[in-house]
Amino acid sequence: xxxxxxxxxxxxxxxxxxxxxxxxxxxxxxxxxxxxxxxxxxxxxxxxxxxxxxxxxxxxxxxxxxxxxxxxxxxxxxxxxxxxxxxxxxxxxxxxxxxxxxxxxxxxxxxxxxxxxxxxxxxxxxxxxxxxxxxxxxxxxxxxxxxxxxxxxxxxxxxxxxxxxxxxxxxxxxxxxxxxxxxxxxxxxxxxxxxxxxxxxxxxxxxxxxxxxxxxxxxxxxxxxxxxxxxxxxxxxxxxxxxxxxxxxxxxxxxxxxxxxxxxxxxxxxxxxxxxxxxxxxxxxxxxxxxxxxxxxxxxxxxxxxxxxxxxxxxxxxxxxxxxxxxxxxxxxxxxxxxxxxxxxxxxxxxxxxxxxxxxxxxxxxxxxxxxxxxxxxxxxxxxxxxxxxxxxxxxxxxxxxxxxxxxxxxxxxxxxxxxxxxxxxxxxxxxxxxxxxxxxxxxxxxxxxxxxxxxxxxxxxxxxxxxxxxxxxxxxxxxxxxxxxxxxxxxxxxxxxxxxxxxxxxxxxxxxxxxxxxxxxxxxxxxxxxxxxxxxxxxxxxxxxxxxxxxxxxxxxxxxxxxxxxxxxxxxxxxxxxxxxxxxxxxxxxxxxxxxxxxxxxxxxxxxxxxxxxxxxxxxxxxxxxxxxxxxxxxxxxxxxxxxxxxxxxxxxxxxxxxxxxxxxxxxxxxxxxxxxxxxxxxxxxxxx
Numbered sequence: 306x307x308x309x310x311x312x313x314x315x316x317x318x319x320x321x322x323x324x325x326x327x328x329x330x331x332x333x334x335x336x337x338x339x340x341x342x343x344x345x346x347x348x349x350x351x352x353x354x355x356x357x358x359x360x361x362x363x364x365x366x367x368x369x370x371x372x373x374x375x376x377x378x379x380x381x382x383x384x385x386x387x388x389x390x391x392x393x394x395x396x397x398x399x400x401x402x403x404x405x406x407x408x409x410x411x412x413x414x415x416x417x418x419x420x421x422x423x424x425x426x427x428x429x430x431x432x433x434x435x436x437x438x439x440x441x442x443x444x445x446x447x448x449x450x451x452x453x454x455x456x457x458x459x460x461x462x463x464x465x466x467x468x469x470x471x472x473x474x475x476x477x478x479x480x481x482x483x484x485x486x487x488x489x490x491x492x493x494x495x496x497x498x499x500x501x502x503x504x505x506x507x508x509x510x511x512x513x514x515x516x517x518x519x520x521x522x523x524x525x526x527x528x529x530x531x532x533x534x535x536x537x538x539x540x541x542x543x544x545x546x547x548x549x550x551x552x553x554x555x556x557x558x559x560x561x562x563x564x565x566x567x568x569x570x571x572x573x574x575x576x577x578x579x580x581x582x583x584x585x586x587x588x589x590x591x592x593x594x595x596x597x598x599x600x601x602x603x604x605x606x607x608x609x610x611x612x613x614x615x616x617x618x619x620x621x622x623x624x625x626x627x628x629x630x631x632x633x634x635x636x637x638x639x640x641x642x643x644x645x646x647x648x649x650x651x652x653x654x655x656x657x658x659x660x661x662x663x664x665x666x667x668x669x670x671x672x673x674x675x676x677x678x679x680x681x682x683x684x685x686x687x688x689x690x691x692x693x694x695x696x697x698x699x700x701x702x703x704x705x706x707x708x709x710x711x712x713x714x715x716x717x718x719x720x721x722x723x724x725x726x727x728x729x730x731x732x733x734x735x736x737x738x739x740x741x742x743x744x745x746x747x748x749x750x751x752x753x754x755x756x757x758x759x760x761x762x763x764x765x766x767x768x769x770x771x772x773x774x775x776x777x778x779x780x781x782x783x784x785x786x787x788x789x790x791x792x793x794x795x796x797x798x799x800x801x802x803x804x805x806x807x808x809x810x811x812x813x814x815x816x817x818x819x820x821x822x823x824x825x826x827x828x829x830x831x832x833x834x835x836x837x838x839x840x841x842x843x844x845x846x847x848x849x850x851x852x853x854x855x856x857x858x859x860x861x862x863x864x865x866x867x868x869x870x871x872x873x874x875x876x877x878x879x880x881x882x883x884x885x886x887x888x889x890x891x892x893x894x895x896x897x898x899x900x901x902x903x904x905x906x907x908x909x910x911x912x913x914x915x916x917x918x919x920x921x922x923x924x925x926x927x928x929x930x931x932x933x934x935x936x937x938x939x940x941x942x943x944x945x946x947x948x949x950x951x952x953x954x955x956x957x958x959x960x961x962x963x964x965x966x967x968x969x970x971x972x973x974x975x976x977x978x979x980x981x982x983x984x985x986x987x988x989x990x991x992x993x994x995x
């Protein structure tokens with residue numbers, strides 16, 4: 306059938322054409338661009354000296370259809386740029402003492418505003434009257450050079466004697482897409498270099514959140530010099546809110562700057578312990594290495610190789626990872642053994658382990674899901690096609706029997722067929738009623754689960770707000786202000802956990818209702834099918850996405866705890882009144898977040914429900930149409946037999962029909978074997994060690 310062929314082609318295309326997306330995240334100066342250069346085997350491609358205030362979201366799209374590097378750079382819109390440039394006015398007011406922007410009470414830090422002022426001033430100085438014309442537009446290059454990337458991605462320098470072209474457009478560049486040949490990759494994939502966790506541009510942060518929401522794996526880079534100190538630990542917690550931790554790989558970078566390898570091992574163990582304690586339900590790989598070593602190994606220079614060898618000789622831990630043969634050969638004839646040291650440097654960089662961890666994460670999180678989905682769809686199609694072949698064979702057998710009978714028997718069959726045609730109308734009504742009832746029940750379950758999900762998320766928010774209110778009641782406002790207990794990260798983490806737990810429960814119940822609805826429709830279709838020898842289409846159940854978008858939790862949610870609020874808390878108000886006010890502020894602040902999460906769940910569940918309903922309707926309509934067509938074919942067959950008098954012609958027709966029946970039975974048997982192989986594939990996959 307054309308529908309089945311379309312489904313099979315779509316299933317295979319989903320596996321073949323699907324591309325993996327990997328996001329690289331971390332603080333400023335963690336070495337993300339250097340890591341990507343090494344991972345993609347493009348040494349020096351991305352500018353590595355990126356300033357926090359001009360970091361550009363960069364997507365490296367590797368595809369088999371690309372034979373050279375192309376790029377498109379998208380600039381801030383006028384509205385987005387206005388938010389940046391307007392900070393100058395705020396900073397000027399702060400300097401005149403008319404507004405407190407010190408950040409001591411929750412308002413934006415004056416340092417951020419000062420840097421934004423530098424950005425706006427430099428952009429106007431470099432671009433002049435062209436600046437307004439460029440906003441909201443994009444610039445495309447059919448050939449990408451290092452000079453182009455330097456202009457659009459590099460940070461440049463804010464000093465007056467800076468190079469005029471370095472970072473000329475990076476200030477106003479919102480995001481960049483670079484299209485590259487596959488190179489060292491075997492399949493299409495996308496690497497995303499994101500701004501640091503403390504990037505000050507909200508518009509870039511939003512784009513980053515959107516990219517990470519659909520990423521299949523994340524590599525979190527941590528600077529070994531700041532590895533989860535108290536400040537960075539808070540930033541990492543904030544960064545991981547709204548990300549699926551099972552997709553995470555942690556890479557502790559810059560170990561080449563550590564004098565003693567034992568210190569690196571201690572840092573790695575401490576970071577692993579921190580992740581186990583804070584995310585005990587996930588097994589997050591924690592690796593340590595040097596993106597610098599990995600990148601340099603791709604085109605190693607003698608002086609860099611000598612520095613590496615010197616470090617190996619000083620470091621007892623590192624020396625155990627490098628072969629004595631390579632060191633000895635280098636000592637004797639360094640110019641002839643650069644390649645050997647390059648391989649040792651790559652091995653010590655941690656990049657091979659990082660690649661392996663990324664591959665395993667992609668396999669677990671997306672690869673297996675794709676294969677399992679394809680297996681399920683192909684199994685359903687194989688079973689349906691096998692059933693169709695058997696039914697066609699049965700119909701051919703019946704046709705042969707009718708042809709082989711005399712005209713009187715054919716007349717009897719024709720009379721019985723007319724009776725079935727009359728019953729068909731009644732069966733169609735019953736099928737329609739059953740389908741409508743099932744659709745109503747399915748939508749009712751969806752409504753119930755969304756209502757429950759909404760209540761649970763709102764309850765969680767109330768509990769978090771009550772926690773702050775309780776602190777004010779117990780400590781008093783002055784003590785509470787000194788401790789600054791409002792932790793938006795903790796609130797978002799609690800909302801995330803509550804939402805995901807309840808979403809999984811809702812998904813399970815909706816999926817069960819989908820399966821029951823599918824069974825009901827197939828049962829009624831089978832009853833209708835008894836009226837005519839015709840295949841019944843497979844009714845597919847669209848899987849519910851287990852990973853709804855959590856982008857709402859990654860919005861900029863700094864509570865407005867400025868002077869205005871604290872003045873509101875002044876005077877003779879009772880603690881209870883102040884506590885109630887704080888609870889209301891928190892609930893209002895996170896109200897949109899909760900609504901966005903529920904809306905995301907609604908869209909995902911509704912998409913699956915409506916797809917199942919549409920598929921069942923289509924299957925029912927096709928089945929009824931084919932049964933009616935089958936009845937008409939038989940009516941014509943019986944009529945021809947009644948009229949046909951030549952036994953030679955009749956015998957020839959019988960032989961042809963029986964041959965077709967035999968052929969269909971063989972096709973059905975082969976499809977049965979294919980279906981069994983697909984079922985065994987699933988069993989063997991489930992029994993493998995994780």
